[in-house]
Amino acid sequence: MSVLHSALTFSCLVFLNNFCETFSFEAVVVEYAANSNRFLSPDERVMENTKNYIEILESVTANKSIDLIVFPESTLMYLNSYDSTAVVIPPLNEVVLCNASAQTYPKFLEDFSCAAIRHNTTVVINLTEKTNNCSSEITCEDIYYNTDVVFGSDGSIISRYRKYNLFGEYGKSKPALPNISVFQINNMTFGIFTCFDILFATPAFNLTKQMGIKNIIFPTDWLSELPYMTALQVQQMWSQELNVVLLAAGASNPATGAGGSGIFLGKYGPSEYGLLATKGTKVISQSVPSGIESNDVNNILTNNEDIDVVAASLDSFSLRTDPSIKEHTFSVLDTSLDFISKTICHEGDGETLCCNFNISLGKNTEIVTSDKNTYTYLLATYTGVRTYCGFYNGGVDSCAVVACLNDSVESCGERFTNYSSIAWPITFNSINISGSFIETEHKIQFPTSLLSSIRPLPIDQYSWENEVVGLNVVRTIRLRKAQDRLLTFGIFGRDFSRDYDPHPRQGQTGSNYATSRCYAALVLILCFLLNKLLS
Ligand SMILES: *[C@@H]1O[C@H](CO)[C@@H](O)[C@H](O)[C@H]1NC(C)=O
Ligand SMILES: *[C@@H]1O[C@H](CO)[C@@H](O)[C@H](O)[C@H]1NC(C)=O
Ligand SMILES: *[C@@H]1O[C@H](CO)[C@@H](O)[C@H](O)[C@H]1NC(C)=O
Ligand SMILES: *[C@@H]1O[C@H](CO)[C@@H](O)[C@H](O)[C@H]1NC(C)=O
Ligand SMILES: *[C@@H]1O[C@H](CO)[C@@H](O)[C@H](O)[C@H]1NC(C)=O
Ligand SMILES: *[C@@H]1O[C@H](CO)[C@@H](O)[C@H](O)[C@H]1NC(C)=O
Ligand SMILES: *[C@@H]1O[C@H](CO)[C@@H](O)[C@H](O)[C@H]1NC(C)=O
Ligand SMILES: *[C@@H]1O[C@H](CO)[C@@H](O)[C@H](O)[C@H]1NC(C)=O
Ligand SMILES: *[C@@H]1O[C@H](CO)[C@@H](O)[C@H](O)[C@H]1NC(C)=O
Ligand SMILES: *[C@@H]1O[C@H](CO)[C@@H](O)[C@H](O)[C@H]1NC(C)=O
Ligand SMILES: *[C@@H]1O[C@H](CO)[C@@H](O)[C@H](O)[C@H]1NC(C)=O
Ligand SMILES: *[C@@H]1O[C@H](CO)[C@@H](O)[C@H](O)[C@H]1NC(C)=O
Numbered sequence: 318m319s320v321l322h323s324a325l326t327f328s329c330l331v332f333l334n335n336f337c338e339t340f341s342f343e344a345v346v347v348e349y350a351a352n353s354n355r356f357l358s359p360d361e362r363v364m365e366n367t368k369n370y371i372e373i374l375e376s377v378t379a380n381k382s383i384d385l386i387v388f389p390e391s392t393l394m395y396l397n398s399y400d401s402t403a404v405v406i407p408p409l410n411e412v413v414l415c416n417a418s419a420q421t422y423p424k425f426l427e428d429f430s431c432a433a434i435r436h437n438t439t440v441v442i443n444l445t446e447k448t449n450n451c452s453s454e455i456t457c458e459d460i461y462y463n464t465d466v467v468f469g470s471d472g473s474i475i476s477r478y479r480k481y482n483l484f485g486e487y488g489k490s491k492p493a494l495p496n497i498s499v500f501q502i503n504n505m506t507f508g509i510f511t512c513f514d515i516l517f518a519t520p521a522f523n524l525t526k527q528m529g530i531k532n533i534i535f536p537t538d539w540l541s542e543l544p545y546m547t548a549l550q551v552q553q554m555w556s557q558e559l560n561v562v563l564l565a566a567g568a569s570n571p572a573t574g575a576g577g578s579g580i581f582l583g584k585y586g587p588s589e590y591g592l593l594a595t596k597g598t599k600v601i602s603q604s605v606p607s608g609i610e611s612n613d614v615n616n617i618l619t620n621n622e623d624i625d626v627v628a629a630s631l632d633s634f635s636l637r638t639d640p641s642i643k644e645h646t647f648s649v650l651d652t653s654l655d656f657i658s659k660t661i662c663h664e665g666d667g668e669t670l671c672c673n674f675n676i677s678l679g680k681n682t683e684i685v686t687s688d689k690n691t692y693t694y695l696l697a698t699y700t701g702v703r704t705y706c707g708f709y710n711g712g713v714d715s716c717a718v719v720a721c722l723n724d725s726v727e728s729c730g731e732r733f734t735n736y737s738s739i740a741w742p743i744t745f746n747s748i749n750i751s752g753s754f755i756e757t758e759h760k761i762q763f764p765t766s767l768l769s770s771i772r773p774l775p776i777d778q779y780s781w782e783n784e785v786v787g788l789n790v791v792r793t794i795r796l797r798k799a800q801d802r803l804l805t806f807g808i809f810g811r812d813f814s815r816d817y818d819p820h821p822r823q824g825q826t827g828s829n830y831a832t833s834r835c836y837a838a839l840v841l842i843l844c845f846l847l848n849k850l851l852s
Contacts, residue, residue, distance in 0.1 A: 341604045342384040342505060345377050346566040348578040348591060348599040351392040359394065359402045366393045367425040369598075370442070371432045377602055378436045384502050389568040389578070390443040390463075390512050390538040393425075403447035403461055406477055413472040433468040439475075439502050440468040441566075443511065443536045445489070446479070460490045465509055465536055467500055476500035476509065481520055484513040485708040495520045499530065505607050509534040515555055516711065518759070518813050525559045531583075532605070533561055538568040538575055542637035543730035544719040544805040545765050548577020549590050553773040554763035554809065556581035557781065562605055569593045574635040580605060586776030587618045594630040620775055624802050627770035629736040634771065638730040641703035641713070649724045650694040652678060652743055657696075661716070665701030666815060672698045672716030672752040672808070679744040681801055689740035690733045692720035692804075697729065698752075702815050712815025716752045717765060717807025718745075732804075736769070744801040751793040752808050756785060762792045762810035769802040779806075 352365045370388055377383060394402045404423055407414065414422055415431035433440045446464035451457040462479040463486060469475035478498035483491055497520050498509050508524035515521060515535065524530045541547035548567060556563040560583035567578040571594060579590025580603045591599045606614050646663040655678055662671040674696045685691060700714045722728035733739050754760055764781040766774040778800070782793040792808055 341606050342502065343381065343602070344564055344580060344605045345383050345386040345600060345602045346564050346578050346580060347373055347386065347388050347601070348567050348569050348576060348593055348597075349373075349389050349392045350569040350593075350596040350598065363394055363402050363423075363425050367428050371428060373598065373600060374432055374436055374438070374440070377600055378438065381602075383436070383438050383602070385439045385441070385507075385534075385564070387441045387534050387536060387564050387566040388443065389566045390465075390536040392538070392568045393442055393444055403445040403459075405448065406446055406464065406466060407474060409477060410469075410473050410475055412474070414474075415472045429468050430472040433470055434472040437470045439470055441509070441534055441536060442466055442468075446477075461488060462492065463489050463511065465498075465511055465534075467498075467509070469500075469502075478509045478511065480511040480514060482513045482517045482709070484705065495523065497523050497528075499524070499528070505532065506530050507532045507534055509536075511535070512537040512539060513705070513709075515551065516705075516811060517816075518761075521559075525561050531561050532607075533563050535563055535565040537565060537577075539577055540574040540637060541577065541634075541771070542574075542639055543732070544642070544717065544767065545639060545715060545809045547636065547767060547771050549579060549587075549592055549771070550765060550767050550773045550805070552577065552579055552581055552590070553587060553776070554765050556583050557586070557776065558761065558763045560584045564605075567592075569596050569598070571596060571631075571634045574637060576634070582606070582614055582617065584776075585614045585617055588616050589618055590772070592631070592634075592771060594634060618775070620772075622770070624768055624770045625736070627772070628768075628802070631771050632734065632736050636732065636771075639703065641699060641701065642697075642719075642730045643727045644701065645695075645697040645699040645715075645726055645729070647695040647697040647726050647729075650676070650678075650696060650718065652680075652694075654678065659696055661696055661698040663698040663700050665699065666712075668700050670698055670700035670714050670716070670752060670754075672696075672750060674716075674718070675747075675749040676718070676745065677747040679746045679799065680742060681744045683740055683742045685740040685742050688738065690722075690735075690738050691740050691742060692733075693722070693724050693728075694718050694743070694803075695721050695724070695726060695729055697726070700812075702817075704819070707819065710815075710817050710819055712812030714752070714754060714760070714762065714810035714812055715765075715808060716750050717805055717809070718748060718750070718803065719807075720804040739769075741801045744799050745796055745803060745806070746799045748796040748806055749793060750795075750807050751791055752810075753786070753789045753791045754810060756788060756790040757814075759814040760810060760812050762790075762808050764794045765805055765807055765809040766794075767803070767805035768800075769804055774800070774806075 446462045465478040467476040479492045481495045508530040539548040563581040577592045580588045588603045657676040778798040784791045
């Protein structure tokens with residue numbers, strides 16, 4: 318291996334410089350807050366956001382050339398402005414919109430096309446796409462998709478991805494077939510999917526497991542949720558388990574819990590990430606090795622940020638709570654012991670999941686005064702179906718140590734409101750958790766971890782194992798370095814065979830479109846209120 322490695326380095330140094338360049342690409346992901354000026358019209362807002370996007374592109378290309386820039390989901394247009402700002406997308410690869418004098422397509426698409434040419438780069442944006450659905454010559458109706466559009470460096474649109482797993486989004490259509498979207502930059506292949514798609518098999522596994530694509534682009538507007546589903550936690554676990562590069566660009570809006578962007582290099586962990594505590598813009602720019610299979614991955618994040626400073630800055634970052642948490646089977650961690658060994662089983666929807674927990678505890682020197690709060694830890698297991706805000710129901714399997722406000726399971730997945738008031742007297746010297754799962758295409762498990770700073774643990778601080786035993790696979794996660802700022806540590810799995818849509822829709826027609834929009838707004842408000850009530 319090392320002989321091969323030095324041979325490659327040698328040929329790079331001695332022969333063509335260009336040859337070396339094919340081993341990496343320059344990628345930029347942007348966390349961005351949409352312009353929310355109510356006094357602007359929908360079209361003016363689109364133009365304003367377009368201008369900001371292009372300014373960001375200009376500033377990153379001022380010092381270096383980049384191959385790819387990814388902007389988040391839903392930050393270009395109004396969330397629900399289907400009718401006025403929705404756009405028809407020109408045919409792929411054929412039309413260069415830059416300086417097109419015909420007014421067939423809106424100005425902002427032209428601007429992106431010109432920017433891609435001017436900076437010789439690929440630009441990914443998310444927008445609302447409009448098309449016609451004509452059942453005959455006279456009966457046509459407008460239909461809308463949540464679409465990612467990729468501008469190639471020649472200024473044409475080289476790929477288009479229509480989001481398949483919609484998060485509510487009534488008024489938008491689910492494509493009849495999943496749109497498996499793939500494109501090339503400098504002979505490297507990229508796949509793309511959006512937000513909620515990351516929790517499903519289609520199209521994510523078609524791209525990764527079936528087609529072997531190693532670079533995934535992920536525009537997102539992720540609303541973080543404790544204890545398993547905060548943004549960076551999910552991005553890291555997915556990239557690590559699938560061992561593919563994930564280029565995640567998140568919309569920023571701390572008041573609703575939106576945020577979290579990063580460049581994750583599969584099993585090597587993140588190269589850089591961020592989660593903005595206040596609404597704003599963060600640009601993440603990294604050189605990404607094009608074959609993370611090879612051994613030359615060296616730009617791994619060396620995270621020396623102060624966990625407590627970051628955590629305190631996120632006190633008012635809104636976090637939802639997993640609604641299924643109160644159904645978990647649990648055991649309260651007895652902190653008077655040094656060593657705990659327990660098996661906890663949960664039975665749900667005809668399945669049983671048993672998880673084995675071995676924990677070694679230490680007490681640190683922190684003195685807990687009466688004005689301080691301390692988390693209570695529960696060892697919790699769950700197998701069953703949870704709802705995603707009433708929009709969709711999904712099968713999950715989980716085993717984890719989770720932080721709770723007290724020893725009631727209903728208080729798990731909540732934080733104390735004032736970070737400075739928290740004391741951390743318990744040190745986890747070691748945690749080993751294992752669970753046995755049927756080995757099948759419809760199940761997958763991920764390593765899940767979360768620090769008080771709402772970041773996952775550094776990837777070298779835990780190990781993640783996979784052992785096939787008969788028809789089952791035993792997954793084990795082990796904490797390898799003592800830690801005292803834990804919120805979550807364990808295994809999070811999905812079981813796609815138990816997924817279902819609680820409100821299946823009958824296509825999306827023009828006539829039900831207005832009512833479905835109201836319904837969407839109502840569900841969002843209810844979901845929001847429910848979260849507030851429970852917290
Ligand atoms: C680009 O370089 C200039 C001058 O060296 C520096 O001031 C600026 O911060 C750099 N910009 C970026 C985005 O790195
Ligand atoms: C994708 O962005 C468009 C416009 O920016 C928006 O209409 C659409 O709703 C976005 N997707 C989601 C899930 O918000
Ligand atoms: C578009 O027009 C601008 C301004 O006239 C010009 O600088 C640019 O080269 C043109 N780009 C293309 C691709 O035609
Ligand atoms: C654009 O970038 C590609 C690859 O990075 C490079 O091969 C090409 O020469 C560049 N084109 C221009 C006009 O700079
Ligand atoms: C997905 O969209 C691309 C265009 O981006 C098209 O070529 C392809 O046929 C579509 N695939 C499906 C399954 O709809
Ligand atoms: C692009 O990749 C294909 C398939 O991997 C290969 O055959 C071809 O030579 C490559 N082209 C360049 C310019 O590197
Ligand atoms: C995607 O993968 C699923 C299985 O995970 C398969 O049923 C489906 O046909 C695939 N779709 C495409 C378009 O390849
Ligand atoms: C966890 O597993 C590691 C490696 O097998 C072992 O060294 C450690 O003692 C175990 N910890 C506990 C608490 O059992
Ligand atoms: C535990 O915390 C929850 C949520 O804050 C609260 O409603 C409940 O009363 C507490 N229970 C106990 C026993 O303190
Ligand atoms: C938060 O807790 C700290 C330490 O206990 C205290 O000094 C501070 O006043 C509290 N802040 C708020 C807003 O309650
Ligand atoms: C926990 O310890 C027991 C007893 O030593 C052992 O059988 C089991 O495999 C351990 N579990 C894990 C997850 O390491
Ligand atoms: C298009 O119209 C046909 C016939 O009315 C309908 O069955 C189908 O669901 C529509 N497609 C979409 C994507 O709305």
